[in-house]
Amino acid sequence: MNNHYFQTAKPLNQQLQQLMHRMHAHAPKIARVSYAKYNRDRDTLVTYADSEFQLWSELHHEKRLSKLDQLKRSAAMGVPRIIDDLAYLTHCDRLAFLRHKGYRSSAAIPCFQNHRFSGFVFLNAYEPNVFDSKSLLSLAPYIEMLQFAVESHSQVVKTIVEFADRLRTGSTVYCRDSYYHGRRMRAYTKVIAEYVAEHRNLDDEQVEAIAAFAQIHDIGKTQLPESLMYDTKPFGSQELMSARSHIDNGIKIMDEIVSSVGNPSHPSITLLNQIMRFQYEYLDGSGYPYGFRQEEVPLAARIVTVANIFDSMTTHKTYKQACSVTEALLELEKMVQQGKLDALCVDALRYKQEYLKQVIHKYPEPEHWGYEE
Known part of the structure; x- marks a missing residue:
């Protein structure tokens, strides 16, 4: 290659x-x-x-x-x-x-x-x-x-994302929402990253890389069984443990992709690793898999965490209705008060509510999760 x-x-x-x-x-x-x-x-x-x-x-x-x-x-x-x-x-x-x-x-x-x-x-x-x-x-x-x-930098990020997308589209659990979820994640993450950039010293190169990698953050789910992906009930403890294995799956997949493109030593690879490993950590230590707290959770992961929770709240699931943008932001605020989420990341979404509605309208989830008519 x-x-x-x-x-x-x-x-x-x-x-x-x-x-x-x-x-x-x-x-x-x-x-x-x-x-x-x-x-x-x-x-x-x-x-x-x-x-x-x-x-x-x-x-x-x-x-x-x-x-x-x-x-x-x-x-x-x-x-x-x-x-x-x-x-x-x-x-x-x-x-x-x-x-x-x-x-x-x-x-x-x-x-x-x-x-x-x-x-x-x-x-x-x-x-x-x-x-x-x-x-x-x-x-x-x-x-x-x-x-x-x-x-050169753009090509590194673009190649990794293209490889991941190619792998994801070949998965048996791939559906239209896999594509639309990725596009929504990129849009939400870009909004947050641009807003926090001034306060947290993110440059344009980092903002772009975080947004690009956010759309493939859940690639580990391609290794989960269809029965788990399309379960119509909230997970029990055993199902939850199995579902959480997608973090390790995702890390392994991305390591293989990075290796296949020559293991480039680029700053963007650090951001990718942070997103893949820490995107489910909460600032109060109640997240997984490591139970990290506060500054132990990298900024790139904090951004993707907020974007992913917002997307989950504002899309329909078989066991729950989607929240409105306003309702989702109120729930995110509660999580900030509980010490779980980065307040600045949530603030970013509050100031872009009309744009968030446009993104949801442009990239809607399928009427029936996991199935195409």
């Missing part, structure tokens, strides 16, 4: 910072390097990595490319967009952010993967008139290295 990515890598923000220092040999006035990925499905540019990664609150940003005329033209023509002096531009909130941070000039270099636009590398300097076509041409090798670093 040809693994087209770095087998060992530092976090992307650190890689960008190091590349910026190397760029100084050709362009010593560069003060910031960042990368925004293009999401083709939503036609949005999404911040992804930044050499100034201490600025947690300013990292997370998303905008439709169709609303950004100059960048849209740059992407279509494949030529950089250069701004000599940001002081004269007031039409964009992102430019206002850059001016507030003291930056005066900017260059946006469009990137392409397999001849398709994939995002922008942004360069900023504190002085005006820093960038021109000649200076950007001298930086081309570094831009290529930066793009490969970004694509």
